[in-house]
Amino acid sequence: MAPPADLREWIRLLEREGELVRITAEVDPDLEVTEIVDRTVKAGGPALLFENPKGSRHPLLINQFGTERRMALGFGVERLDDLVERVADVLELQPPAGIMDKLRGLQKLKSIAGSGPRSVRSGPCQEVVLTGDDVDLGLLPVQRCWPGDPAPFITLPAVITRDPRTGIRNLGMYRMQVVDRRTTFMHWQIHKDGRADWLATDGRIPVAVALGLDPITAYSASAPLPKHIGELMLAGFFRGAPVELVKAKTVDLEVPAHAEIVLEGYIEKDELGIEGPFGDHTGFYTPPEPFPLFHVTAMTMRRDAIYPSIVVGKPPQEDAWLGKATERIFLPAVRMTVPEIVDYDLPVAGTFHNCVIVSIKKAFPGHARKVMHAIWGLGMLSLSKSVVVVDEHVNVHDYEEVFFYVGANVDPVRDIVLTEGPLDHLDHAPTRQFIGGKIGIDATAKGPLEGTREWPDEVVMSDEVKALVDRRWAEYGIPAHPAEALMQNGAAGKRLRQLVRR
């Protein structure tokens, strides 16, 4: 199943799959949409297309990524776990052994070689072109998300810049507070590539913002790639087709030809204003802080352009699944540098930077500490505030199981690592912004070389007896398999479902 090529194909796919509801009632993008979406996301409900947002002619699409199924559907895969293999396949490419192996290898190389973006002469994103005084952000149904937000914020943009030194293109998802008809803020945080591009200019930097993309390209703007690796290449790889680009009308940049809406403009090196507060994905309002202003010189659109939006706030929200896609997609890259890592999980409730649970093939004393420090040195994972390390047999996605080992295997005096390092821009807990404490919890089984008494065996039934009971189950006359009965209810059921699936 090929992933959708643009937003309209994506909407048609969602509709065919029963994953989208059209809302014809007039709904206010000022707070009302948020409350509807919050309830829908938390109920695992469908994507919503508000066809009559108050004050705008443009429909508003939201909750397109709000479940694992939709996120997988957007990538054209069955489950997000399938993305791990897709990436591992090319990252771990080995010299081929036989002729068949060679052919498969060539196929894989082709899938990377053909993944860069392609320039085209024209695109639907420029069916309507507004420049100068005609530019009016007020035409769009931009949401004010939370009561404490001072203004509407564009929340699902792909912000395009080029590094002025190398020319390398960057896509980043940075929220944009609307200031007036032709101006917004640009909230690129301190660790982000778009900000680095801006800091490298000595005058003004051209910026383009694409809104309303196919799901993979939209996702790619949120992917934490190393600065020299283009997000559009990642998008092309997963799409199985290059992202097509057209020349922007008023700035020297190329923009996705099939976007619904494009904002073109520039940001001055030293023009800052006070952005925020904003009800953020941390579940708290981030306080006002200086950020640069984005001046819009052109607004180009498809006819009847659809405006995409997302609400962040107290988890779980729609962005949980963008984060989970990143967690899966980047696992092979994490394993390239730290091969003893079996799996990891960034709990949604930890808003991604607060906690990483990681399972390892432990091979030597102090190994868990080595892995903690590796994580604190790895890309955006370096911002993780806490790292929990468990042994390879522990299911990192099963938080009850992880809790069991944290409780059972940890001597707090011996197994806790306290250190300091960089923290997420939005973390309000540390005394100073950007830097503070970190905690590592070694919940692996310890050995005498780590200064412990003899470590006891875990309590498990023997395989023979399990097989025997499986064989004889019908004889016992117990109506249903107890696991199936329990699976009907609550937390215990959830845990059992996970155990049964494994």
Ligand SMILES: Cc1cc2nc3c(=O)[nH]c(=O)nc-3n(C[C@H](O)[C@H](O)[C@H](O)COP(=O)(O)O)c2cc1C
């Ligand atoms: C819905 C959503 C909103 C985001 N908003 C911001 C933001 O306002 N500022 C920011 O710096 N990062 C934000 N991020 C995270 C960045 O998009 C992410 O770190 C990405 O890797 C940035 O691209 P870059 O690595 O090329 O800078 C957001 C992510 C998502 C999923």
Ligand SMILES: [Mn+2]
């Ligand atoms: Mn980047």
